[in-house]
Amino acid sequence: VQLQASGGGLVQAGGSLRLSCAASGRTFGSYVMAWFRQAPGKEREFVAAISRSNTYYVDSVKGRFTISRDTAKNTVYLQLNNLKPEDTALYYCAADPGNIASTRMMEYGYRYWGQGTQVTVSS
Numbered sequence: 648v649q650l651q652a653s654g655g656g657l658v659q660a661g662g663s664l665r666l667s668c669a670a671s672g673r674t675f676g677s678y679v680m681a682w683f684r685q686a687p688g689k690e691r692e693f694v695a696a697i698s699r700s701n702t703y704y705v706d707s708v709k710g711r712f713t714i715s716r717d718t719a720k721n722t723v724y725l726q727l728n729n730l731k732p733e734d735t736a737l738y739y740c741a742a743d744p745g746n747i748a749s750t751r752m753m754e755y756g757y758r759y760w761g762q763g764t765q766v767t768v769s770s
Contacts, residue, residue, distance in 0.1 A: 648672035650761030653741045657767045658730055666725040668740030677747035679724045680716060680723040681757060684736035684766075691739070693752035695725060703751055708734075709767055737763035 654666040668680065681696035695714040696703045702714050713726040723740060741757035750756025 648742075650740050650742060650759055652738065652761040652764040654739060655764035656768045657769065660731055660768055660770050662768070664727045664730065664766060666727065666764060666766070667739055667754075668723045668725075670721045670742060670759075671722070672749050675721050675742055676718045677743045678744050679751070679757075680714075681741045681746075681751075682714065682723075682725045682738055683740045683741060683754065684734075685763070686733075686736040689736075691754060692736070693754075696751050697723060698746075705752070715762050721753075727766065730766075732768045732770045735766060735768050737765055739763045 650672045651669045652668050654664060656664060660663055679696055679698045682694040684694050685691040693705055694708055695712055697714045697716055711729045716723045738760045742759045743757040746756045
């Protein structure tokens with residue numbers, strides 16, 4: 648099982664990026680997929696997650712970020728709009744077949760992790 652994240656880059660404040668996470672090794676249609684991020688000197692934090700029918704966001708990104716999935720392509724996306732310098736971080740995708748509501752925003756709730764993709768927002 649592999650998760651391959653891509654799409655990061657350098658963007659000015661107010662700009663946009665779209666991150667992708669391609670999953671391989673099995674079908675992820677029933678998995679909960681998520682994005683976390685880790686800024687320098689800080690702990691990794693939950694950003695967004697998507698189950699079969701619902702999406703979840705940390706308050707700081709609500710209204711700016713959108714998580715979606717293409718089941719046929721085994722890919723999850725994170726659209727980042729109106730980016731702010733504080734969004735600068737290494738963004739990780741994660742997946743788990745049995746993630747439940749109480750662990751949706753927790754690192755330990757996800758079995759599979761991809762490598763990070765760097766998002767840098769300049770002011």
